[in-house]
Amino acid sequence: MPEIKFFIARDADGFPLWLLADPSTQRPGLYCWVSNTGQWHRNPVVEMLDMLGRGPSLEPVQLHELPGLTASWPELDAATAGWLLDEFEGQQFPDVLSNGHLGIVTADRDAELRALTSESHTWAVVRSYPAKLVLPR
Numbered sequence: 001m002p003e004i005k006f007f008i009a010r011d012a013d014g015f016p017l018w019l020l021a022d023p024s025t026q027r028p029g030l031y032c033w034v035s036n037t038g039q040w041h042r043n044p045v046v047e048m049l050d051m052l053g054r055g056p057s058l059e060p061v062q063l064h065e066l067p068g069l070t071a072s073w074p075e076l077d078a079a080t081a082g083w084l085l086d087e088f089e090g091q092q093f094p095d096v097l098s099n100g101h102l103g104i105v106t107a108d109r110d111a112e113l114r115a116l117t118s119e120s121h122t123w124a125v126v127r128s129y130p131a132k133l134v135l136p137r
Contacts, residue, residue: 004102006066009046009056017056018046019066019073021102031097034088035075040102041088042095066104 009018009032019033021040030047031040049055061069076085088096099105 006061006063007058008061008069009058011056018043019061019069020046020058021097023097023102029095031102033070033073034085035070035073036078036085037088037096039088040097040099041091063104066099070099070104 005022005024007020007022008016009020010016020043021031021033023029023031029042029044030050032043032046033039034041046055078085
């Protein structure tokens with residue numbers, strides 16, 4: 001599995017703005033953690049600022065730190081950012097990903113498995129054979 005990079009995006013004063021995932025080796029875009037939905041949402045505004053070199057500073061985060069960060073990350077205030085929440089809640093796969101999609105194991109693994117097996121995915125049965133298969137005659 002290609003490496004996904006995770007960051008805390010901070011403003012010029014060091015205030016944490018977003019918890020970000022960059023799965024660019026798998027799909028384009030930057031995804032931000034939204035505690036209100038419990039999902040990672042593609043954020044075109046952060047992508048544009050990053051592309052223009054005007055984005056926030058990015059502090060790398062290790063995969064093992066993410067369950068604690070996602071559990072304690074504050075929710076967006078619906079009174080001041082309701083428009084943004086509406087935008088995020090209207091997103092569908094592949095613009096919204098679960099922790100499971102990004103390889104983050106949390107205590108709520110059952111919910112992650114349900115998200116991975118939602119209608120937006122199809123499953124294929126694959127049989128793996130050894131390299132030197134000898135078939136019976």
